[in-house]
Amino acid sequence: MVDWRDVEMNREKSFVNKLCTYLVFAGPATFAFITVIILPFLFGIYLTFTDWNGISSTHSFIGFENYLSVFKDKTFFNSFLLTLKYVFFTVILTNVIAFLLAFILTSGVKGQNFFRSGFFTPNLIGGVLLGYIWQFIFSNVLVYIGENLNLPIFSSSWLSHPDKAFWTLVIVGVWQYSGYMMIIYISGLMNVPKDIIEAASIDGAGSFRKLINVTLPMMIPSFTVCIFLSLQRTFMVYDVNLALTKGGPFKSTELISMTVYNKAFLSQDYGVGQAQAFFLFLIVAIITLVQVYFSKKMEVEA
Amino acid sequence: MQQKKFISNIIKTVVLSIVLILYIIPFILVLINSFKTRVQIVSNPLELPQDYSLSNYFEAFTKMNYSHAFVNSLIITIFSVIFIIVFSSMTAHLLVRKKWMFNKIIFFAFVLSMIIPFQGIMIPLVSIYGSIGMLNSKWSLIYMYIGFGVSLAVFMYHGFIKSIPVELEEAAMIDGCGLMQTFWKIVFPLLTPTTMTIMILDVLWIWNDFLLPSLILIEPTQRTLPLSTYYFYGTYTVNYGLAMAGLILTILPVILFYLFTQKYIINGVLQGSIK
Numbered sequence: 014m015v016d017w018r019d020v021e022m023n024r025e026k027s028f029v030n031k032l033c034t035y036l037v038f039a040g041p042a043t044f045a046f047i048t049v050i051i052l053p054f055l056f057g058i059y060l061t062f063t064d065w066n067g068i069s070s071t072h073s074f075i076g077f078e079n080y081l082s083v084f085k086d087k088t089f090f091n092s093f094l095l096t097l098k099y100v101f102f103t104v105i106l107t108n109v110i111a112f113l114l115a116f117i118l119t120s121g122v123k124g125q126n127f128f129r130s131g132f133f134t135p136n137l138i139g140g141v142l143l144g145y146i147w148q149f150i151f152s153n154v155l156v157y158i159g160e161n162l163n164l165p166i167f168s169s170s171w172l173s174h175p176d177k178a179f180w181t182l183v184i185v186g187v188w189q190y191s192g193y194m195m196i197i198y199i200s201g202l203m204n205v206p207k208d209i210i211e212a213a214s215i216d217g218a219g220s221f222r223k224l225i226n227v228t229l230p231m232m233i234p235s236f237t238v239c240i241f242l243s244l245q246r247t248f249m250v251y252d253v254n255l256a257l258t259k260g261g262p263f264k265s266t267e268l269i270s271m272t273v274y275n276k277a278f279l280s281q282d283y284g285v286g287q288a289q290a291f292f293l294f295l296i297v298a299i300i301t302l303v304q305v306y307f308s309k310k311m312e313v314e315a
Numbered sequence: 316m317q318q319k320k321f322i323s324n325i326i327k328t329v330v331l332s333i334v335l336i337l338y339i340i341p342f343i344l345v346l347i348n349s350f351k352t353r354v355q356i357v358s359n360p361l362e363l364p365q366d367y368s369l370s371n372y373f374e375a376f377t378k379m380n381y382s383h384a385f386v387n388s389l390i391i392t393i394f395s396v397i398f399i400i401v402f403s404s405m406t407a408h409l410l411v412r413k414k415w416m417f418n419k420i421i422f423f424a425f426v427l428s429m430i431i432p433f434q435g436i437m438i439p440l441v442s443i444y445g446s447i448g449m450l451n452s453k454w455s456l457i458y459m460y461i462g463f464g465v466s467l468a469v470f471m472y473h474g475f476i477k478s479i480p481v482e483l484e485e486a487a488m489i490d491g492c493g494l495m496q497t498f499w500k501i502v503f504p505l506l507t508p509t510t511m512t513i514m515i516l517d518v519l520w521i522w523n524d525f526l527l528p529s530l531i532l533i534e535p536t537q538r539t540l541p542l543s544t545y546y547f548y549g550t551y552t553v554n555y556g557l558a559m560a561g562l563i564l565t566i567l568p569v570i571l572f573y574l575f576t577q578k579y580i581i582n583g584v585l586q587g588s589i590k
Contacts, residue, residue, distance in 0.1 A: 031415065034494065038409035042402035042465045043421060049462020050428050050436065057439035065442075114334065121320075122327050130577045131335045134342070136584070137569050139523030139541045142562055145548050146341045149559065154344055154360045188338065196585050238589055249432050252525045256545070270434050277438045278530075287438045294435035301430070 061288040066281045079288035088264070089289055092272040099179070099268060100247045103186040107243050108236070111191040115198035116224075129199065132192035140189075144256025147185045148172065151257075175265035178258050182266060185253055190246060194239040201235030202228070237308035241301055248297045269293055342566070349559035356555040371560035379547035379561050380535070385568075388540040391453055391528075392521045395460035396514055403465045403513070404506055407472030408498055412481070422473065425466045433463070433526065441530050451533045459531065460521055468513045471587070475509045476502065508586075515583030522569070540565050 061079050065072035083089055114132060118125050135143060152170040159167025171177035205228055213227045251270040254260065260267035260275075267275075273293065277286030348356050349371055350364035375381070410418045440459070441450070449455040479502065487497045503510075525541045532538055538546070544565045551557050573580060 031413075034413070035409065035415075035417075037495070038498075039406040039421070041398075042406040042461075042469065045402070045458060045462040046425065046428070046465050049440070049459050050431065050466070051424070053436040053439040053443055054428075054431060056443060057436055060439055060442070114331070117327050117331060120327065122324060122331065124328070126578075128331050128335060129581065130573075132338055133577075133581055133584075134339065134570075134573070137519065137523075137573055137580070138566055139525055141525050141541050141545050142565055145544075145558070145562055146345050149348075149555070150341050150344060153356065153555070157360050188341075192338070193584070193588075196581055197588055200585055200589070242588060245432070249434055251434070255525075256548075273434055274437075278441075283438055283442060290435050290438060294432060297432060298430050 057287050057291065060284055061291055063284050065283045072284075075284070079284045080292075082285055083288045083292055086285075086289075088267075089272055089276075092267050092269050095179070095266070096248065096269040099182060099186070099250075100244065102183045103190070103247045104240060104243045106183065106187045107190045107194055108239055110187060111194035111239065112198050112232075114191065114195045115202055118195075119199055119202040129196065132195055134192065135189045136193045140250070140252025141256045143185060143189055144253040147181065147188075148257050151181050172258060173262055175262055178262060178266045181257060182250075182254065182268070185257060186247060186250065189253070190243055194243060197239050197242075198232070198235050201232050205231045233308060233312045237305060237312070240308065241305055244301055244304060245297065248293075248300075345559050345562050345566075348555060349563045351556050353553070353555050356559075371556045372564065375547070375557055375561040375564055378551070378557075379543045379564070380538070381540075381543070381564055383536065384538050384540045384543035387453060387537060388522060391457055391460070391539060392518055395457045395464065395521050396517045398457070398461045399464040399468050399517055400510055400513060402461065403468035404472050404503060404510070405498060406465070407469045407476055408502055410469070411473055411476040412484070422469070425469050428466050429470070437526070437530060444531075450531055451537060453532070453537060456528060456531045459527065460517075463527075464517055464520075467587075468517075471509050471513060472506060475506060479505055511579065512583045512586040515580055516587040519580075519584070 062074055062076060063072045064075050064078075114128075118128055122128075151172050155167045156170050158164065159169075171181050209227055209231070210223055213223050218226065249270055250268060251274065254266065254268045254271050258266040260271050269289075273286055273289045276282050276289060280286075344360065347363055348360055350367050350369075351371075355362070355364070410422045444450055444455060444459075449458075483501055484497050487501045488494075492500065523541060524539075525545065528539045528542055529545070532542065535543075535546075544561060547561050548558050551561070
């Protein structure tokens, strides 16, 4: 005969036991995770429905008005388009250059480690410093070269010209991220099975054919990772934008992160700022998930 | 055939060298101009300095409050990384070994949260912690780095712990070790490769981070190295030589560290990204 009170007691005891074990092992991480990420995330959703300015002690509930003003806001829309353009060029150029560098480096050149470490260097340094370094290059060194060698393209600072200032952001972005992606491509290329490439050689494929028909299909997992990482980073870039162009000249290079930041912390419009941030989060999540889904589908087995 | 390969290798090396020089030259230009005066820089930024006077460096060192900022960055980075590693490895171990419903939910939450970018929560984060008076302190910042850092670390440890045979731990338990002792004596040492990877990724992230500390640390005495470089450069932009010396002072420790640990760093970053 089973004494149900005992079972009940055991169950309760085992629940308390479990809880204690959980709190001792996972308590601190869970607590920090919930208070730093989950709560702000939920509170953020709430904020998008209010007209809070970040300071006043009262705020009222205004429904979807913030979201409407996100879509009506021309500054936000322009900045969003500019960011898409920036992401497009930076992601493509970064990955093309990174792949080419990795391809040459893994084709039997001496000093692979030396080159690899060199190309990776910009990734060790914070974006603000990288931005300042290039600000000096674009506004002093290149102008000096342009004046002395009579190159009109450099004779005035690229940073004071809206179109060219956009390209300085792309150049610095590509410079910064390509070394990182190169490392991932190198590792992918080293893992392409040698016997497949040899088999292709025996079948009479030239080196270009081998690259297109054998190596590239085997490299799709690396492309998935690199495009995902570069999409995520370029969408969210802030430091380099702040240090290199400060959004100027005339707000022509204000990428989306900076617009969100300014809306919330300079215009003191927390509700609209958070609605913009939330919109941005959804867009990036959708784009990266779609990208990963389709690249995974393209992967082939050796 | 042999000769053809030799020539193609030379061409490849030359191409790589030219590209590498393009990659590195911004740093070199900042370095050579950090020894010059403003006038010398404006008249020719490409020329090597006439003398290697360190006066820009001394001035930048005091004006950007370098030693203070360096110590702040060091404290914040070291404590954040240690706490992230300790808390995440223990959490991951529990999540792998105890198959409770709640554990599955929490692990799923950790993984899912990784797609939220920092910009998505920075505004509510600042409002919440501002309203309870937790801004402007190193320790709040460390606390936030723990919150932001644990998801990825738990995820990486989780993957590794799954591959460790549970028999090892059972043997230790039979010998009388508690769960805690088993973890620290048997499991944690086995996790060293993952610990190294997480350490490298998190040190690079926290040491160089700008946006979060710029929102949390308001007082000048609390500033980290990227923050104080930002304010310093903003103030002395026109005084190029001084500004360049400030940049080099901030870059130098990282490059020195990199010279000795490049293999580990590159490998760590690689392991961290392909997971």
